[in-house]
Structure formats: structure tokens, C-alpha cells
Amino acid sequence: MQTPKNTYIHIPFCKSKCHYCAFTSTVNLKLVDEYVNALIKEIKFRYQNNIQDTIYFGGGTPSILPVELVNKIYKLFDLNDCNEVTFEVNPETVDFDYLKSLYEIGINRLSIGIQTFNENILKLIGRKHTPEMALDTIRYAQNAGFKNISVDLIYGLPSQTVEDFISDLGKVKNLDIQHVSLYGLQLEPNTLFYKKTPENLPDSDLQAEMHEYTAKILDDFEHYEISNYAKSSFQARHNTIYWQNKEYYGFGCSAHGYQNGVRYSNTSNIHKYIETPCEHEIEHVVSEKEKLEEEIFLGFRLSNGIDVEYINKKFNIDFENKYNDILKKYLNTEYLKQTKNGYCLTEKGFLLSNIVLSEFI
Secondary structure: OOOOOEEEEEEOEOOOOOOOOOOOOEOOHHHHHHHHHHHHHHHHHHOOOOEEEEEEEEEOOHHHOOHHHHHHHHOOOEEEEEEEEEEEEOHHHOOHHHHHHHHHHOOOEEEEEEEOOOHHHHHHOOOOOOHHHHHHHHHHHHHHOOOOEEEEEEEOOOOOOHHHHHHHHHHHHOOOOOEEEEEEOOOOOOOHHHHOOOOOOOOHHHHHHHHHHHHHHOOOOEEEEOOEEEOOOOOOHHHHHHHOOOOEEEEOOOOEEEEOOEEEEOOOOHHHHHHOOOOOOEEEEOOHHHHHHHHHHHHOOEOOOEEHHHHHHHHOOOHHHHOHHHHHHHHHOOOEEEOOOEEEEOHHHHHOHHHHHHOOO
8 A cells, every 4th residue: 555755735714715716715714723623633544654755735825824733733744854845825814923933843835825916906806915915925934944935926817917917027036936836817616706707807818928928037947837937946846746646645625635546535515524534525546547648637737748658668558659640730730849758848838738638638
């Protein structure tokens, strides 16, 4: 039985719900203590006391938790000397003392949800922090000792212009940030924006133009994955295990995991999770066909693309023969290109990745 070396922990609490967010979360903060007790119960039940290389606290808003509760969860795991422990923070929920305390207990990477530095757009999307609070959070983190800081930005937001987005990128470039996660706005079901489409949304051409400016402005970052840019040696180790199709624990309400060829998920009902935290709601044994498709789909998200020899050996296939027509089609349109070891998406291909990759599924 394999034991994952990586862990995702979901903290489903927020002070308020952003208009675009489809992640499982609640504003009922009275449930925090009960939830953490249930989470600890699940971890003790499933975690096999093996050394973890990465842990990722996601949400929701993990920084709603008091540091004492974060430490209580953190201490359940056995970590080695080269680990990455990421903690998502929202600028409205932290100050210097909070971030310093996180650093002191062992958190060594922050992911800060900024989304944009434009105050008017922040209000339109339901964010409660201001641009000044975002800048303060970055400064607090750096002064607290963090040397590995990632920020999230979104493009294609209501009323956002290309100039607005270029301004956001310019600010990030000048802030001594090591990593940027960049997402195009999606109108996801069960969100306010899905129920009522906001006015003045940039169209797909304008979104593409915004995206194209990213590599030009963040020229000291490597575009190592469709949505992610990093300075040298600061690629997100935890997220990379997803794209490399490796196994991982998933703990918490609505968390997903992958272990021994089984993908599983926990209930997204927080009350049900608190009552029965050790029960998976869904367990799916991944077939060989699905494993191959996932290997291709996830591998192409990375700038290095896929290694044909590796895939051929792992799945006992002739990749280039099996997908000959698709490869020719997208090599000719310059959405794919050959590499030393196989194939990868071009920058143009990244913009249409869903269309390209759907043909391999």
C-alpha cells in the first residue's frame, strides 16, 4: 500500500463569499472549533505517519484560523528538511504578528489572494481588502521572514481594461515576489456571477490580450505551467505533484485525494463532515485508460510537456502512432511543438489548451 508524501488540507471558512468563488466555504465561523476537531480526527484516522514533503492549507480562507489551531494541525505531520508548507492568506485577515507566528511554527510559503490592485474592481468582485492592505500583507510577510511568496491575480474581471491588468503585473514585478498564479475569470455554477452575469466583462479576445502581456512583463519569471509563473527554483512543489499525476492525501470538507489508484472526495456539506469526517463520499478506482488520459492532460499543463518514452514504457503504447492525427493537426497550427523528449504546448497553445487537450480524452 502506497503512502502519499504530499497533503492538501481544506479550511472552508470565509468572512464573506467572493462573487466569483465556487470553492466550498461558509461564513458560519461558529463552526471553526468543531470543524478543526473533526479534521484532526480524519487526519489521525487516515494519515500513516510517513514523512511528508509538502503540505498545502487551502480554502476558503485558512488565515481565519487562530495560529494555535493551525499549529495543532501542523504538528500532526512528520516533515523532512526539504519540505514546502504553503498557507493561503487573505489580506483582510492577517497582520504582521499573525504572519510572524505562522513562520515560527514552520509555515514557509504563503499564497496571498490579491486578485487585483484596482480598488473599484475589488469592490465589484466582492473582495473586502483594499490595495493598501494587499501591499501591507506582502510587506508583513517579507518582514516576518518569508522568502517564498506567491500571489494570485485574476484577469478578465468586470470593467477591467488591458491597462488595469498591465498595472497589476507591474506592481507584482516590483514587489520581490517569487511566484504568481494567474487565472482567467470563469463564471462557475453556484456563484453570484453565474446567477447574475456582471456588466462590462472583457471578451475572450481581450482576455487573450491580457494573458499575452504576462510573459512580456514578468520576463524574469518562468512560465512553467499554464496558470503559473515562478522565479528560478520557486516552482510550487505541492501543485506540481498534481500535474505530475502523483498521489496525495486530501483532508477536510470537500477535499479530494488520490491514493493507491483511487481518487476520492469528502462531502462538501460541512455539517455532515463534522459528524462523519472519516467517511469518503466518493471513491473511484482509476482505470488504465483514465490514467493514460490524466497523464497526458496533466502533463501538457507543464511547459516541459510530456515525455513520450516515459509514457510508452508506463502504459505499453506507441504514443506517436496512437495520437498521430492529433499531433499533426496541432503541430501544423503551432499549438504544439516537439521537444527533446516529446511534445509541449506553445504559448499560443496554452490559450486554447482546453480545446487541444480535449482531443486526447
